[in-house]
Amino acid sequence: MGFRDLKLLEVKNITVTFETDEGIVKAVDDVSFHINRNEIVGLVGESGCGKSVTALSILRLIPLPYGRIETGEILFYGKNLLELNRKEMRKIRGRAISMIFQELGSALSPLHTIGRQMVETILMHKNITRKDAWNIAETWLEKVQISDPRERMFAYPYQLSGGMQQRVMIAMALMLGPDIIIADEPTTALDVTIQAQVFELVREMRRSHTSILLITHDMGVIWEMCDRVLVMYASRVVEEGNRDDIFSKPTHPYTIALLESIPKLSADKGRLKAIPGQVPSALNYPSGCHFFDRCPDAFDRCRDEKPKLIDLGNGHKAACFLTKNEL
Amino acid sequence: MDTKQHVFLRKMNCKQPKKSSLLEAYDLQTWFPIKRGILARTVGYVRAVDIASLYINKGETLGLVGESGCGKTTLGRTLLGLEKARRGKILFCGKNLLELNRSELRKIRRRMQIIFQDPLTALNPRMNIIDIITEGLVEFRLIEGTREDHAKRLMNEVGLDEEAIYRYPHEFSGGQRQRINIARALSLRPDLIICDEPVSALDVSVQAQVINLLMDLRDRYNLSYLFISHDLSVVSNIAHRVAVMYLGWIVEHGPTGDIINNPMHPYTKALINAVPRPDPNKIEHKRERIILKGEIPSSSDPPSGCMFHTRCPEVMNICRERAPLETKSGMHGVWCHL
Ligand SMILES: Nc1ncnc2c1ncn2[C@@H]1O[C@H](COP(=O)(O)OP(=O)(O)O)[C@@H](O)[C@H]1O
Ligand SMILES: Nc1ncnc2c1ncn2[C@@H]1O[C@H](COP(=O)(O)OP(=O)(O)O)[C@@H](O)[C@H]1O
Ligand code: SF4
Ligand SMILES: [Mg+2]
Ligand SMILES: [Mg+2]
Numbered sequence: 163m164g165f166r167d168l169k170l171l172e173v174k175n176i177t178v179t180f181e182t183d184e185g186i187v188k189a190v191d192d193v194s195f196h197i198n199r200n201e202i203v204g205l206v207g208e209s210g211c212g213k214s215v216t217a218l219s220i221l222r223l224i225p226l227p228y229g230r231i232e233t234g235e236i237l238f239y240g241k242n243l244l245e246l247n248r249k250e251m252r253k254i255r256g257r258a259i260s261m262i263f264q265e266l267g268s269a270l271s272p273l274h275t276i277g278r279q280m281v282e283t284i285l286m287h288k289n290i291t292r293k294d295a296w297n298i299a300e301t302w303l304e305k306v307q308i309s310d311p312r313e314r315m316f317a318y319p320y321q322l323s324g325g326m327q328q329r330v331m332i333a334m335a336l337m338l339g340p341d342i343i344i345a346d347e348p349t350t351a352l353d354v355t356i357q358a359q360v361f362e363l364v365r366e367m368r369r370s371h372t373s374i375l376l377i378t379h380d381m382g383v384i385w386e387m388c389d390r391v392l393v394m395y396a397s398r399v400v401e402e403g404n405r406d407d408i409f410s411k412p413t414h415p416y417t418i419a420l421l422e423s424i425p426k427l428s429a430d431k432g433r434l435k436a437i438p439g440q441v442p443s444a445l446n447y448p449s450g451c452h453f454f455d456r457c458p459d460a461f462d463r464c465r466d467e468k469p470k471l472i473d474l475g476n477g478h479k480a481a482c483f484l485t486k487n488e489l
Numbered sequence: 490m491d492t493k494q495h496v497f498l499r500k501m502n503c504k505q506p507k508k509s510s511l512l513e514a515y516d517l518q519t520w521f522p523i524k525r526g527i528l529a530r531t532v533g534y535v536r537a538v539d540i541a542s543l544y545i546n547k548g549e550t551l552g553l554v555g556e557s558g559c560g561k562t563t564l565g566r567t568l569l570g571l572e573k574a575r576r577g578k579i580l581f582c583g584k585n586l587l588e589l590n591r592s593e594l595r596k597i598r599r600r601m602q603i604i605f606q607d608p609l610t611a612l613n614p615r616m617n618i619i620d621i622i623t624e625g626l627v628e629f630r631l632i633e634g635t636r637e638d639h640a641k642r643l644m645n646e647v648g649l650d651e652e653a654i655y656r657y658p659h660e661f662s663g664g665q666r667q668r669i670n671i672a673r674a675l676s677l678r679p680d681l682i683i684c685d686e687p688v689s690a691l692d693v694s695v696q697a698q699v700i701n702l703l704m705d706l707r708d709r710y711n712l713s714y715l716f717i718s719h720d721l722s723v724v725s726n727i728a729h730r731v732a733v734m735y736l737g738w739i740v741e742h743g744p745t746g747d748i749i750n751n752p753m754h755p756y757t758k759a760l761i762n763a764v765p766r767p768d769p770n771k772i773e774h775k776r777e778r779i780i781l782k783g784e785i786p787s788s789s790d791p792p793s794g795c796m797f798h799t800r801c802p803e804v805m806n807i808c809r810e811r812a813p814l815e816t817k818s819g820m821h822g823v824w825c826h827l
Contacts, residue, residue, distance in 0.1 A: 167569075198515050206721060207558040208692040208694060209692055250793060256727070261658065279519070291613075305657075307782075323784055353556035353557055353719065353785070354556065354721075354763040354764055355556065355759055355763050355781045356784070357763065357765075358762075358779075358780050359780055359781070361765075362780050379693060381691075381767055382764065382765030382767055383695075383765045384723075385765065385767040385769075386765045386766075406769070409769035410769045419694070420693065422698075423693065423694055423697040423765070424693065424722070425696075425700065425723045425725070426696070426722060426726070427721060427722045427725050427761070428725060428748065429744075429745045429746035431704075433704065433705075434697035434700055434726065436698040436701055437694040437698075438698075439693055440662045440664055440665075440694075441692055441694065442694075456579055456694075
């Protein structure tokens with residue numbers, strides 16, 4: 163089997179825009195990446211950099227008509243998802259690619275019991291009896307360590323804590339045996355000891371050969387969970403590589419600065435290395451490199467020209483004019 | 490700050506006997522009644538703070554960590570007198586705050602300020618920056634010279650452009666708004682600032698700027714902080730000592746190094762273990778994962794005995810029956826039967 167065959171999902175040159183009252187927002191700008199079979203890919207970046215929009219565009223959940231995927235292809239098993247009709251797309255969602263959303267509210271309906279929602283979802287994709295679907299759902303609640311799964315099937319979402327709702331969503335994302343799970347900040351709203359429980363589950367998922375796109379703003383989470391990393395800044399991917407490469411030889415000035423600015427768990431005190439300025443608004447990203455106004459190494463060329471991702475070998479890429487092969 | 494005002498404020502400060510704490514609190518307890526029915530009968534209590542003792546020395550930062558709902562905010566508000574303690578003692582410069590009359594309390598209030606997590610909701614959107622950051626000075630009649638001078642000086646101190654004093658909160662970014670809050674807290678030259686999750690709502694790249702600012706101000710003015718956060722990494726970076734809270738109890742406290750490197754309480758151990766952290770040199774490669782079972786119990790129906798016994802990996806019979814007492818060694822204290 164050649165290297166290409168390993169690619170389960172390939173996102174090619176996706177650009178997504180939104181029409182807003184203040185003007186056109188380019189939320190995702192020419193983003194490309196792939197997910198291999200059996201791999202956890204991390205997508206990391208600060209709020210507003212385009213992580214969620216990237217995820218939503220894979221499942222074609224960008225809110226119409228304001229939002230538009232302007233260009234690009236999303237190849238899943240070699241088929242372009244952007245060319246499927248609604249019915250075909252609905253089959254992909256949930257069954258082949260499922261999503262765990264950042265906001266707990268957006269995926270579970272407050273009107274129906276957990277059990278009913280799970281059973282309906284199963285029946286949408288599988289031709290089995292209601293009773294069998296019920297049993298499958300209950301088994302999954304048990305697998306994600308929900309106590310008293312039999313009773314919880316009759317509970318409404320508001321009766322469960324945040325941690326439990328998140329585990330129900332994980333069960334729902336898993337129960338149809340998808341090829342890929344897109345998890346958008348699945349633990350950001352949870353406490354660390356509950357996060358640790360959820361990650362234990364995610365590790366088990368991987369054992370069942372599911373690929374995962376894990377979105378987070380936390381570099382610690384990336385280190386603990388991911389095989390490969392995409393670093394996003396202001397709508398663009400600025401660096402990509404194996405986890406170890408990204409952490410031991412970060413190359414893009416943003417990745418370097420980000421890693422240095424994180425407070426470490428240690429008793430050593432002293433000033434942190436902060437990144438000056440703030441994340442630019444999507445309405446006026448710099449015209450050249452988007453990191454230009456905050457970059458300690460910026461020079462003239464960075465002002466007007468957009469750097470492309472340069473291959474550094476071993477799948478490690480960075481989009482900066484200072485990158486070795488670029489100079 | 491001009492010297493006249495400085496001297497004036499200094500005079501108001503208590504003379505402190507050496508080595509005594511700025512703030513001491515003993516066995517604080519703050520419960521919220523749960524009311525039911527048309528008669529609003531009290532049917533139970535949320536035990537937000539159940540047993541909490543702490544002290545903060547002049548110029549020192551005490552970090553307060555714990556997961557959401559464990560009572561951190563309530564403890565901070567209780568220390569400020571914004572929530573009423575049903576039990577306990579709060580000594581500020583040796584005076585028991587729970588026994589002071591209103592005018593005495595008002596004077597002391599000036600010296601204890603608070604910074605909240607969400608910088609926007611803490612700022613009145615209809616007030617411009619000059620009004621926001623000099624409001625307290627006017628109230629306490631501490632204005633000498635013009636309000637503009639005061640406002641500009643404060644803006645400089647927190648690293649904002651002094652020309653921006655006539656702007657409104659919505660014109661600033663999250664990090665800048667938090668600086669405005671800090672300027673406001675600073676305006677009255679407090680001795681103690683309670684920082685309640687001051688960087689939790691900020692972007693990673695902006696967090697470090699605000700943490701640095703807080704550390705600079707602390708060193709410049711010998712400020713004391715109670716630094717509340719759910720993020721142990723942030724706390725370990727700024728705090729000299731750390732107190733760990735679980736379900737209304739402070740279960741362990743000590744110098745930051747002792748807490749991070751030699752935690753004694755099983756909850757502290759699990760909390761530290763659960764912090765995801767980059768480890769490119771693979772020093773901790775074989776860190777064994779401690780995964781706590783189950784959820785945090787409700788603080789309206791807390792477990793008997795030790796609060797942590799329902800999730801504790803090292804639970805013994807006695808833990809279910811009797812609440813542990815404090816075991817101290819040096820400055821490190823822990824509430825556990827082990
Ligand atoms: N429905 C929408 N309408 C207009 N702008 C949007 C919409 N959704 C996202 N955006 C904009 O797109 C950019 C990227 O957003 P998002 O992908 O949610 O960021 P992240 O998930 O990285 O925090 C932001 O500037 C955001 O304001
Ligand atoms: N005003 C209030 N009335 C009733 N319950 C409250 C009130 N404020 C806080 N609580 C409860 O007290 C407990 C502790 O809350 P809080 O101090 O906000 O915790 P933390 O800041 O650690 O997240 C929680 O269970 C919370 O729901
Ligand atoms: S291209 Fe220029 S501005 Fe952008 S990261 Fe590289 S050096 Fe900095
Ligand atoms: Mg998002
Ligand atoms: Mg709080």
